[in-house]
Amino acid sequence: xxxxxxxxxxxxxxxxxxxxxxxxxxxxxxxxxxxxxxxxxxxxxxxxxxxxxxxxxxxxxxxxxxxxxxxxxxxxxxxxxxxxxxxxxxxxxxxxxxxxxxxxxxxxx
Amino acid sequence: xxxxxxxxxxxxxxxxxxxxxxxxxxxxxxxxxxxxxxxxxxxxxxxxxxxxxxxxxxxxxxxxxxxxxxxxxxxxxxxxxxxxxxxxxxxxxxxxxxxxxxxxxxxxxxxxxxxxx
Numbered sequence: 560x561x562x563x564x565x566x567x568x569x570x571x572x573x574x575x576x577x578x579x580x581x582x583x584x585x586x587x588x589x590x591x592x593x594x595x596x597x598x599x600x601x602x603x604x605x606x607x608x609x610x611x612x613x614x615x616x617x618x619x620x621x622x623x624x625x626x627x628x629x630x631x632x633x634x635x636x637x638x639x640x641x642x643x644x645x646x647x648x649x650x651x652x653x654x655x656x657x658x659x660x661x662x663x664x665x666x667x668x
Numbered sequence: 669x670x671x672x673x674x675x676x677x678x679x680x681x682x683x684x685x686x687x688x689x690x691x692x693x694x695x696x697x698x699x700x701x702x703x704x705x706x707x708x709x710x711x712x713x714x715x716x717x718x719x720x721x722x723x724x725x726x727x728x729x730x731x732x733x734x735x736x737x738x739x740x741x742x743x744x745x746x747x748x749x750x751x752x753x754x755x756x757x758x759x760x761x762x763x764x765x766x767x768x769x770x771x772x773x774x775x776x777x778x779x780x781x782x783x784x785x
Contacts, residue, residue, distance in 0.1 A: 602672075602758055654701075656703075656774060658711050661709075
């Protein structure tokens with residue numbers, strides 16, 4: 560079993576839809592949770608950074624962490640075609656990040 | 669723009685050859701990590717450098733090695749290239765990890781695409 564599980568998709572939604580992306584993890588010691596966005600053939604771009612449980616909002620993006628269920632989510636409101644990318648969840652384990660395999664999102668105009 | 673720059677952006681090597689990839693970290697960042705991202709996968713941690721010394725390593729063989737220089741820039745060297753080494757190699761920079769609620773953030777460069785034929 561991988562430490563971080565993420566549905567690879569692809570997830571296809573119409574423009575304006577609310578998107579929900581999710582990851583599960585196995586190590587209850589994880590405290591730091593991140594979401595990165597990666598466009599094709601580019602490096603990952605940090606979107607959201609959350610410590611411990613709870614919600615964090617930034618513009619159209621909301622990150623949610625439920626440590627009791629070992630489950631994290633990223634919600635995108637009013638999705639745009641420019642949001643089409645691969646979304647990677649990551650957890651900090653001391654000096655390194657442990658990534659999910661990424662979910663590919665396609666927002667149709 | 670993260671301020672992390674990598675070179676070269678693309679390269680093709682033959683199996684058995686050696687390759688050196690370079691990274692300049694973001695200003696003020698003294699810690700550099702390298703990750704390997706195979707097609708369709710998430711990045712995998714290779715190692716981290718702090719104060720010119722390796723202070724953490726993932727599950728990669730010794731033919732993957734690195735350096736960090738006094739200006740915090742870094743190199744990743746891979747010897748005896750294998751076909752499975754074909755991947756996107758990502759450099760990430762950050763400040764020193766101190767834990768705590770604020771933690772620190774890690775910024776990635778655009779990567780170097782390595783193809784081994």
